[in-house]
Amino acid sequence: MLAQQFINAISLGGVYALFALGFTLIFGVLGIVNLAHGAVFMLGAYSALHAVILLRLPLMAAILAAIVTTGAAGWLLDKLIFAPLRARDAPHLAPMIATIGLAICLSSSVEGFFGAQNLRFPVEALPTETLSLGGIRITWLELQIVLLAFVLMGILMWCLKQTRIGRALRGLAESPKAAALLGIDVEGLFRFTSVLASLLGGVAGVLIALYTNAVFPLMGQPMLHKGIAVVILGGMGDIRGALLGGFFLGFAEVFSVAYIGSTMRDAVAFGLLFAILLLRPDGLFGKATQRRA
Amino acid sequence: MEWLDNFWATYSTLLLSVGTNVLLALSIYLTLACGLLTVANAAFMAIGAYTAALLTLQTGTPFLLALILGALLPALVAMLIGRPTLRLSGVYLAMATLAFGEVVRILILNAEDLTGGALGLNGIAQLTTGFDVAFALIGALYVLLRFAGSRIGRAMAAIRQDEIATELMGLNVRAYKLFAFVLGAALAGLAGALNAHFTFFISPNEYGFERAVEILAMGVLGGTGSPWGAVLGGVVITLLPELLRGFGHYRPLINGVVLIVIIIYSPQGIWDLTRFIRRRHSGKPAVN
Numbered sequence: 091m092l093a094q095q096f097i098n099a100i101s102l103g104g105v106y107a108l109f110a111l112g113f114t115l116i117f118g119v120l121g122i123v124n125l126a127h128g129a130v131f132m133l134g135a136y137s138a139l140h141a142v143i144l145l146r147l148p149l150m151a152a153i154l155a156a157i158v159t160t161g162a163a164g165w166l167l168d169k170l171i172f173a174p175l176r177a178r179d180a181p182h183l184a185p186m187i188a189t190i191g192l193a194i195c196l197s198s199s200v201e202g203f204f205g206a207q208n209l210r211f212p213v214e215a216l217p218t219e220t221l222s223l224g225g226i227r228i229t230w231l232e233l234q235i236v237l238l239a240f241v242l243m244g245i246l247m248w249c250l251k252q253t254r255i256g257r258a259l260r261g262l263a264e265s266p267k268a269a270a271l272l273g274i275d276v277e278g279l280f281r282f283t284s285v286l287a288s289l290l291g292g293v294a295g296v297l298i299a300l301y302t303n304a305v306f307p308l309m310g311q312p313m314l315h316k317g318i319a320v321v322i323l324g325g326m327g328d329i330r331g332a333l334l335g336g337f338f339l340g341f342a343e344v345f346s347v348a349y350i351g352s353t354m355r356d357a358v359a360f361g362l363l364f365a366i367l368l369l370r371p372d373g374l375f376g377k378a379t380q381r382r383a
Numbered sequence: 384m385e386w387l388d389n390f391w392a393t394y395s396t397l398l399l400s401v402g403t404n405v406l407l408a409l410s411i412y413l414t415l416a417c418g419l420l421t422v423a424n425a426a427f428m429a430i431g432a433y434t435a436a437l438l439t440l441q442t443g444t445p446f447l448l449a450l451i452l453g454a455l456l457p458a459l460v461a462m463l464i465g466r467p468t469l470r471l472s473g474v475y476l477a478m479a480t481l482a483f484g485e486v487v488r489i490l491i492l493n494a495e496d497l498t499g500g501a502l503g504l505n506g507i508a509q510l511t512t513g514f515d516v517a518f519a520l521i522g523a524l525y526v527l528l529r530f531a532g533s534r535i536g537r538a539m540a541a542i543r544q545d546e547i548a549t550e551l552m553g554l555n556v557r558a559y560k561l562f563a564f565v566l567g568a569a570l571a572g573l574a575g576a577l578n579a580h581f582t583f584f585i586s587p588n589e590y591g592f593e594r595a596v597e598i599l600a601m602g603v604l605g606g607t608g609s610p611w612g613a614v615l616g617g618v619v620i621t622l623l624p625e626l627l628r629g630f631g632h633y634r635p636l637i638n639g640v641v642l643i644v645i646i647i648y649s650p651q652g653i654w655d656l657t658r659f660i661r662r663r664h665s666g667k668p669a670v671n
Binding site for chain 2: 117123125170171174175178179180181183184185186187188190191192193194195196197198199202311314315318319322326360361363364367368
C-alpha cells in the first residue's frame with residue numbers, strides 16, 4: 091500500500107514539476123507571472139487528443155504534436171504580447187494582465203471548437219498492460235508518464251548546466267543588461283524561453299490528460315493554482331526549486347488523501363503555503379536573499 | 384420619467400454590478416497606489432458578503448448595520464494578517480495574499496453549518512438600492528480623491544517610488560501600508576455586502592482565484608495613477624462582456640483580445656492614455 095502510494099506520488103509529482111518548470115522559467119527569465127500557462131497546458135492536452143482521434147497517430151507522435159502546437163503558441167505569445175510590451179517598457183504588471191486576456195481567448199476558442207464537455211482518449215489508444223512487481227501494480231501508461239517526465243527534466247537540467255544556450259539563459263535571468271553587453275541575443279533568448287516554457291506546459295497537459303483521462307476547456311485552472319503553489323514552495327524563478335516543489339506537492343496530495351481525507355486537503359495545503367511565505371519568503375529550498383537599495 | 388423606470392427595470396442589476404465592481408477596483412487601487420501587489424480583495428469581499436448576508440438572513444439585523452459590520456470585519460482580519468504579510472514585497476506578497484484568499488474560500492466551503500458550504504446562501508433579501516451603491520461609491524471616491532493631494536496620498540506615492548528613501552525621510556512606512564491594506568479590505572467588504580444583497584445568492588466559488596484576478600485586472604487596466612483610473616477599469620471590465628453580447632459565441636474571445644490590445648497600447652492604464660490625449664490637445668507637453 092505504501093509503495094503503491096509512493097508510485098502515485100512520483101508520477102503526479104513529476105507532472106506538477108514539469109508544469110511548474112515552464113511557469114518558473116518564464117518568471118525567472120522574462121520576469122512575468124504567466125497566467126496563461128494553464129491555458130497552454132490545456133492546449134497541449136487538446137492537441138494530443140485530436141492527434142489521436144482525428145489523425146489516428148500513436149500516443150508518442152501525439153505528444154510530439156502537442157509539443158509542436160504549444161511551442162508555436164509560446165512563440166506567438168512572445169511575438170504578439172511580451173515583445174511589444176517589452177518594446178514599450180511596460181510596468182511589470184501589464185504583461186500579467188495581458189496573459190489573463192490570452193487565457194480567456196484560448197479557453198473560449200477551444201470551447202467554441204470542441205465544446206465544453208469532458209473528452210476522453212479512446213480506450214484502444216492507451217496501453218492497458220500492467221506490470222506487477224512484488225505486490226505493486228503499475229500500469230504501462232503510468233510508467234511511460236513517469237519516464238517521459240523524468241527524461242524531459244533531465245535533458246532540460248543538463249542543457250541549462252552544460253550548453254552554451256543554457257549558460258546564456260542563466261545569465262539572462264541574472265541580468266538582461268549584462269547579458270546584452272556580453273553579446274547575448276537577448277530578444278532571441280526571450281522568445282526561445284517562451285517557446286520552451288510553453289511546450290513543457292503542453293507536455294504536462296498531455297500527461298495529466300492521460301493520467302486522469304479527462305480533457306476539458308478549463309482543465310488548466312486548477313493546474314495553474316497548483317503550479318503557483320509549487321513555484322512558491324521552490325522559490326520563484328528557481329529551476330531546481332520547481333522540481334523539488336513539484337514532487338513535494340505530489341507527495342503531500344497523495345499521502346494526505348490517503349491518510350487524512352480529502353475535505354480539508356486544500357485548506358491545509360494553502361495554509362501551509364501562507365505560513366511558508368511568511369517564514370521563508372524565498373521558498374523552502376531557496377537561499378535567503380536580502381535586497382536593499 | 385417612465386423611460387427611466389423602464390431603463391432601471393432592465394439594467395438595474397448591471398448598473399449595481401458596475402457600482403460594486405468600481406468599489407472593488409478602488410479597494411485594490413489603494414494598495415496598488417502604495418506599490419503593494421495584494422490580491423486578497425476577493426477574500427475580503429467574501430468575508431464582507433457572508434457577514435452581512437448571515438446577519439440579515441438569520442438575525443434580522445437592520446441593513447445599514449449589516450453593511451457597516453460587513454466592512455468592519457474584513458478590516459479587522461486585514462489588520463491581523465497585515466502585520467506579518469506586508470513585510471513581503473512584489474510577487475511574494477501577491478502569492479501570500481492569493482494563498483490567504485484560497486484559505487478563506489476553503490474555510491467558508493467547509494464551515495457548512497454556518498455558511499451552507501458549496502451550496503452557498505440562498506434567498507438573501509434584495510435590499511441594495513441604487514442609492515446605497517451610489518452613496519458608497521461617491522463617499523469612497525471623495526475620500527480617495529482627497530487623499531491624492533494630501534499628506535497621506537503623497538506618502539503613498541513616495542512609498543511606491545522608493546520605500547527605503549521614504550523611510551529615511553522619517554515616514555512610518557509600515558503604518559501607511561497597513562492603513563492602505565485595511566481600508567482596501569473595508570471597501571472590498573462593503574462591496575461584497577452590497578453585492579450579496581442584490582444577487583439573491585452567494586457561494587464560496589464566486590470569491591476564488593478568478594475573482595481575485597479580475598479585481599486586479601480592473602485596477603491595472605484602468606491605471607494606478609489616480610482613483611479615476613480604477614473607476615474606468617471597473618466600468619470597462621464589467622461592461623465589456625455586456626457590450627459584446629451581439630458576438631454570441633465569440634464574446635469571451637473578443638473580450639480577451641480587447642483586454643490584450645488595451646494593455647499593449649496603453650500599458651500604464653487607460654487613464655494614462657486619456658491624460659496623454661488631453662495634454663496633447665491643450666498644447667502642453669506630455670511628460671510623465
